[in-house]
Amino acid sequence: MSTVARKKSLIWDYLTTVDHKKIAILYLIAGGLFFLVGGLEALFIRIQLAKPNNDFLVGGLYNEVLTMHGTTMIFLAAMPLVFAMMNAVVPIQIGARDVAFPFLNALGFWLFFFGGVFLNCSWFLGGAPDAGWTSYASLSLESPGHGIDFYVLGLQISGIGTLIGGINFLVTIINMRAPGMTYMRMPMFTWATFVTSALILFAFPPLTVGLVLMMMDRLFGGNFFNAAAGGNTIIWEHLFWIFGHPEVYILVLPAFGIFSEIFATFSRKRLFGYSSMVFATVLIGFLGFMVWAHHMFTTGLGPIANAIFAVATMAIAVPTGIKIFNWLFTMWGGSIKFTTPMMYAVAFIPSFVMGGVTGVMNAAAAADYQYHDSYFVVAHFHYVIVGGVVFALLAGAHYWWPKMFGKMLNETLGKITFWLFFIGFHLTFFIQHFLGLMGMPRRIFTYLPGQGLETGNFISTVGAFFMAAATIILLINVVITSVKGEKVSADPWGDGRTLEWAVASPPPEYNFAQTPLVRGLDALWIEKMEGKKGLTPAEPLGDIHMPNSSILPFVISLGLFIAAFGFMYHAKYSWSLFVGIGGLLITFICMFLRSVVDDHGFHIHKEEVLETEKGVKA
Amino acid sequence: MKKWLLNWRLFSLFSVMALLLAGCGKPFLSALQPAGEVADMQYSLMLLSTAIMVLVIVVVTIIFIYVVIRFRRRKGEENKIPKQVEGSHKLEIIWTVIPILLLIILAVPTVSATFKLSDVKPMNKEKRDKNTVVVNVRANLYWWEFEYPDYGIITSQDLVVPTDERVYFNLKSSDVKHSFWIPAVGGKLDTNVENNNQFWLEFDQKAADKAKGVFYGKCAELCGPSHALMDFKVKPLPRKEFDQWVEKMKNAKPAATDAVAKEGEEIFNKSCIGCHAVTPADKRPEQARTAPNLANFGDRERIAGILKHDEENLKKWLKDPDSVKPGNKMTGTYGKLTDAQIDALTKYLMSLKVE
Ligand SMILES: [Cu+2]
Numbered sequence: 025m026s027t028v029a030r031k032k033s034l035i036w037d038y039l040t041t042v043d044h045k046k047i048a049i050l051y052l053i054a055g056g057l058f059f060l061v062g063g064l065e066a067l068f069i070r071i072q073l074a075k076p077n078n079d080f081l082v083g084g085l086y087n088e089v090l091t092m093h094g095t096t097m098i099f100l101a102a103m104p105l106v107f108a109m110m111n112a113v114v115p116i117q118i119g120a121r122d123v124a125f126p127f128l129n130a131l132g133f134w135l136f137f138f139g140g141v142f143l144n145c146s147w148f149l150g151g152a153p154d155a156g157w158t159s160y161a162s163l164s165l166e167s168p169g170h171g172i173d174f175y176v177l178g179l180q181i182s183g184i185g186t187l188i189g190g191i192n193f194l195v196t197i198i199n200m201r202a203p204g205m206t207y208m209r210m211p212m213f214t215w216a217t218f219v220t221s222a223l224i225l226f227a228f229p230p231l232t233v234g235l236v237l238m239m240m241d242r243l244f245g246g247n248f249f250n251a252a253a254g255g256n257t258i259i260w261e262h263l264f265w266i267f268g269h270p271e272v273y274i275l276v277l278p279a280f281g282i283f284s285e286i287f288a289t290f291s292r293k294r295l296f297g298y299s300s301m302v303f304a305t306v307l308i309g310f311l312g313f314m315v316w317a318h319h320m321f322t323t324g325l326g327p328i329a330n331a332i333f334a335v336a337t338m339a340i341a342v343p344t345g346i347k348i349f350n351w352l353f354t355m356w357g358g359s360i361k362f363t364t365p366m367m368y369a370v371a372f373i374p375s376f377v378m379g380g381v382t383g384v385m386n387a388a389a390a391a392d393y394q395y396h397d398s399y400f401v402v403a404h405f406h407y408v409i410v411g412g413v414v415f416a417l418l419a420g421a422h423y424w425w426p427k428m429f430g431k432m433l434n435e436t437l438g439k440i441t442f443w444l445f446f447i448g449f450h451l452t453f454f455i456q457h458f459l460g461l462m463g464m465p466r467r468i469f470t471y472l473p474g475q476g477l478e479t480g481n482f483i484s485t486v487g488a489f490f491m492a493a494a495t496i497i498l499l500i501n502v503v504i505t506s507v508k509g510e511k512v513s514a515d516p517w518g519d520g521r522t523l524e525w526a527v528a529s530p531p532p533e534y535n536f537a538q539t540p541l542v543r544g545l546d547a548l549w550i551e552k553m554e555g556k557k558g559l560t561p562a563e564p565l566g567d568i569h570m571p572n573s574s575i576l577p578f579v580i581s582l583g584l585f586i587a588a589f590g591f592m593y594h595a596k597y598s599w600s601l602f603v604g605i606g607g608l609l610i611t612f613i614c615m616f617l618r619s620v621v622d623d624h625g626f627h628i629h630k631e632e633v634l635e636t637e638k639g640v641k642a
Numbered sequence: 643m644k645k646w647l648l649n650w651r652l653f654s655l656f657s658v659m660a661l662l663l664a665g666c667g668k669p670f671l672s673a674l675q676p677a678g679e680v681a682d683m684q685y686s687l688m689l690l691s692t693a694i695m696v697l698v699i700v701v702v703t704i705i706f707i708y709v710v711i712r713f714r715r716r717k718g719e720e721n722k723i724p725k726q727v728e729g730s731h732k733l734e735i736i737w738t739v740i741p742i743l744l745l746i747i748l749a750v751p752t753v754s755a756t757f758k759l760s761d762v763k764p765m766n767k768e769k770r771d772k773n774t775v776v777v778n779v780r781a782n783l784y785w786w787e788f789e790y791p792d793y794g795i796i797t798s799q800d801l802v803v804p805t806d807e808r809v810y811f812n813l814k815s816s817d818v819k820h821s822f823w824i825p826a827v828g829g830k831l832d833t834n835v836e837n838n839n840q841f842w843l844e845f846d847q848k849a850a851d852k853a854k855g856v857f858y859g860k861c862a863e864l865c866g867p868s869h870a871l872m873d874f875k876v877k878p879l880p881r882k883e884f885d886q887w888v889e890k891m892k893n894a895k896p897a898a899t900d901a902v903a904k905e906g907e908e909i910f911n912k913s914c915i916g917c918h919a920v921t922p923a924d925k926r927p928e929q930a931r932t933a934p935n936l937a938n939f940g941d942r943e944r945i946a947g948i949l950k951h952d953e954e955n956l957k958k959w960l961k962d963p964d965s966v967k968p969g970n971k972m973t974g975t976y977g978k979l980t981d982a983q984i985d986a987l988t989k990y991l992m993s994l995k996v997e
Pocket residue numbers: 781784819820821861862863864865869872
C-alpha cells in the first residue's frame with residue numbers, strides 16, 4: 025500500500041487507527057470531555073451545599089449527581105487521561121515503534137469509550153445510578169429504575185477495555201524495549217506504567233466478578249447480595265475494595281511517574297535515587313493489595329482484622345515518603361526552571377504530602393471510626409486524587425503537549441491556570457477536613473443551620489469556582505494554541521532527557537526511522553552530553569513494517585454497547601433479549617473475522633522514511 | 643535538660659493544636675469536643691497522629707522552601723549543567739528508618755485502642771449484670787429504633803442513656819446499610835443487613851451539660867434520598883433519672899383527655915396504628931414494627947428527626963411527609979386527611995408523653 029491510498033478522511037482515520045499516538049489523542053479528547061462533565065457535576069454539588077437547606081439539587085437527584093461525579097472522574101476521566109499519557113509516551117520512551125498489540129490498543133479505547141457513553145445515557149433514560157461510586161450492595165439492589173444497571177453494565181464494558189489496555193502495556197514494556205534499554209534504564213514513567221499495568225491485571229478481575237454478581241442480582245433474579253435469601257452484602261464491599269484500593273495506586277503511580285520525569289527535566293539533573301524509586305514503586309504496588317479493608321474499618325470486621333489492616337496501611341507511608349524525599353533531592357543542587365509543568369510538580373509536593381499524612385491518620389483504625397464516611401475522608405482522597413493525579417495529568421498535558429501536537433501551550437495562560445487551580449483546590453478541600461471532624465457526614469445533600477457547618481461549606485464552594493475558572497482558561501489555551509501556536513522542534517523544552525525528545529514533534533507514524541541503541545539511563549541526555557546531535561542507531565535504515573488500521577475494534581465495542589441495552593430492558597420488553605443477543609453476535613462475528621482473516625500489515629519504504637525525515641529536519 | 647526541652651516543646655505543640663482544634667464546631671456535634679471515654683480515646687489518637695504528621699510536614703516544607711528558592715535557575719545560568727548525582731545511601735536510609743520509627747509510635751496506641759473499643763464482653767455474658775445497659779439499635783430508611791431488651795421498652799428517634807458509664811449497643815439494619823454515629827461521643831459503626839455489630843459508648847455528664855443535654859446523632863452511610871435527613875438525638879441522663887425514665891416508660895399508656903385529642907385517637911387507631919405503636923412495650927416482632935414508636939412522641943426533640951418540635955411542623959409532616967423527607971416510607975400510606983383530622987391528630991400526638 026502506498027501513502028496515497030492511506031489518505032483518508034480525518035474521522036475515518038481516527039475511527040480505525042491503531043497508532044498509539046492517535047489513540048493517545050482519542051483518550052485525551054474523550055477523557056477530557058468526561059472530565060468536563062464530572063467537573064460540572066462537582067460544581068452542582070458545591071452549589072447545593074453552599075448554604076444550609078438549599079434546594080438546588082435535592083434528595084435522589086443529588087445522589088445521582090454525586091454518584092456520577094465519582095464514577096465519571098475515576099473511571100471515565102482519570103483512567104483514560106492516564107492512558108492518554110501512557111500511550112503518547114511509553115512506546116517512544118522505550119524506543120519502540122508501537123505497542124505490542126496495536127489492534128488491542130484500539131479495542132481497549134473503544135470499549136472504554138462505549139462503556140462511558142452507555143453509563144451517561146442513563147441521564148436521558150430514566151435517571152442515573154444513585155448509590156455512590158462504591159455502589160454498596162444493599163442500597164444498589166434497593167435502587168429503583170435502571171440507574172444501577174447502567175452502572176453495572178457500563179463499568180463492565182469500560183473495565184474490559186482497561187484490562188486489555190493494561191495487559192497490552194505489560195507485554196509492550198517486557199518485549200518491545202530497544203536494544204540496551206534494560207529494566208534499570210527505563211525512564212521512571214515507563215516503570216510506573218509497568219507496575220500500574222500489573223496492578224490493573226490483578227485489580228480489575230475482582231471488580232469484574234463483583235459486577236457480574238450484581239448484574240445477576242439485578243437483571244436475572246440472583247441472590248448473591250440478598251441477605252434475606254442467604255446472600256451477603258459484605259462480599260460486595262470486599263470485592264469492590266480489593267479492586268478499589270489498588271485503583272488508587274493505578275491512578276497515582278503514573279502520576280508519580282509523570283512528576284519524576286518533570287522534576288528531572290526541569291532541574292537538569294538525573295532522578296535522585298533512581299533504584300530506590302523503582303523499588304518504592306514496586307513496593308507500593310505490592311502493598312496496595314494488602315490494605316483494602318481499611319475502607320471497611322466500621323463495617324464490623326473485628327479488632328484483629330482492623331488492627332492488621334491499620335498497620336499494613338501505615339506501612340505504605342514508608343515507600344511514599346522515600347519518593348517525596350527523592351524528588352526533593354532531585355531538585356537539590358539542580359538548576360530549576362519554573363515552567364508550567366514544573367509548577368504543578370512543585371505544588372504537588374506539599375499538596376500530596378497533606379493527602380498522604382491524612383491517609384496515615386485514617387489508617388489509625390480506632391480514630392478512623394470518627395473520620396470514616398465524614399468530610400474528613402472526602403478531603404483526604406481529594407488531596408490525593410486532585411493534588412496527586414489531577415495535578416500530574418495537568419502537568420503531563422502541558423509537558424507532552426508539544427510532543428503530541430507539535431505546538432507549545434501558551435506558558436502565560438498555563439501559569440494562570442495553575443494558580444487558579446492551585447488556590448481553588450486548597451480553598452475547596454482544606455476546610456473539609458474540619459467540616460468532617462465537626463460532624464458532617466459525607467454524601468449528604470443538605471445540612472440544617474446552627475450546626476456550625478455554614479462557613480466551611482461556603483468557603484469550599486467558592487474554591488470550586490476557582491477550579492472551574494482554571495479549567496475554562498485551560499480550554500481557551502488549547503483553542504488558541506491549536507489556531508495560532510508555532511511549530512516546535514523535537515526537544516522544545518531544551519532539557520529533554522528521555523527518548524521521546526529525540527523524535528520529531530509530533531513523531532512520525534513509525535516513531536524511529538532507526539531503532540536507537542540505548543546506552544544508559546536518560547538515553548538522550550547521555551548523547552547530548554557527548555555532544556551528539558541524535559541517537560545512536562541500533563540498525564541500518566530499512567523498510568518499516570506497520571500494522572493496518574481497522575474498524576473492527578469500534579464495531580466490537582459497538583456490539584457490546586447494543587447488547588448492554590438489550591439485556592437491560594429484557595424484563596420490560598421480551599424482544600429486547602434478541603437485541604441483546606444481536607449485539608453479542610456483532611461482537612463475536614467481528615472477533616471471528618479478526619481471528620480468521622490474516623492481516624499482514626504494510627511496509628513504509630526506506631525512501632518514504634528518508635523523505636519524511638528530511639521534512640522534519642527542514 | 644535536653645529531654646526537658648523536648649518534652650516542653652512537644653507539650654506546647656500539643657496544646658496549641660488542641661486549642662486550635664477545640665475551637666471547631668459545636669459541643670453537641672463536634673468530634674473535636676469529645677464527650678465521653680470513646681471520643682476521648684479517639685481524640686488523643688487524632689492529636690498524636692496530627693502531631694507526628696505536622697512534624698513530617700514541617701520537615702518537608704523546610705527542605706522544600708529551601709530547595710525551591712536556593713536552586714532556581716537564575717539569569718546567566720542558562721547553560722549551567724548541574725552535577726548529576728545518582729543518590730545517597732546514607733540519606734535514603736535516614737528517610738526510610740525515621741518514618742518507620744514514627745509509624746511505630748503511632749501504631750502501638752492505635753492497635754491498643756482498636757482492641758479496647760471493641761471490648762463488649764459485659765453485654766454478652768451468660769448472665770448479664772443487672773446494671774449493664776444494652777440498647778438494640780435498628781436503623782430503618784430514615785428513622786431509628788432504640789429497644790431496651792432488659793426493660794422491655796422501645797422508643798424511636800431519641801436515644802435516652804445513662805451518663806458516666808459504659809452503654810452497650812447491638813446494631814443492625816432492617817433494609818439497607820446505615821451507620822450509627824454520634825460524633826461528639828464516639829466514632830461510628832455500621833448497621834449491616836446480615837449481622838449484628840456491637841460496641842460501647844460512654845456519655846460524659848459534664849460534656850452533656852455543656853451540650854445543653856442533647857447530642858446529635860447521624861446516619862453516616864449513604865442510604866437513599868433522605869440520607870442527609872436521617873438524624874437522631876441523644877439525651878444522656880444521670881443514672882437515677884435514667885432509671886426513673888425507664889419506670890415511666892414501662893407504665894406509659896396513651897391517655898387522651900380532651901375531646902379533640904380523643905377524636906385524634908380514633909383517627910389514629912383507624913389509619914396509623916398498623917405501623918405506629920403508641921405503647922413502649924410493643925410486643926410485635928421487629929419486622930412488623932415498620933414505623934417509629936410514638937409512645938413518648940410528645941417528649942421528642944424533633945419531628946421525624948429534623949423538624950423543630952411544634953404543632954405547626956407536625957401538621958406540615960402529616961400533610962405531606964415527602965416535602966420534608968423525600969422518599970420516606972410513610973408518604974401515601976394513610977389516605978388523605980382533612981385539616982380538621984390533622985388538627986385532631988396533632989392534639990393527640992402531642993399528648994403522648996411520659997415526662
Ligand atoms: Cu441511613
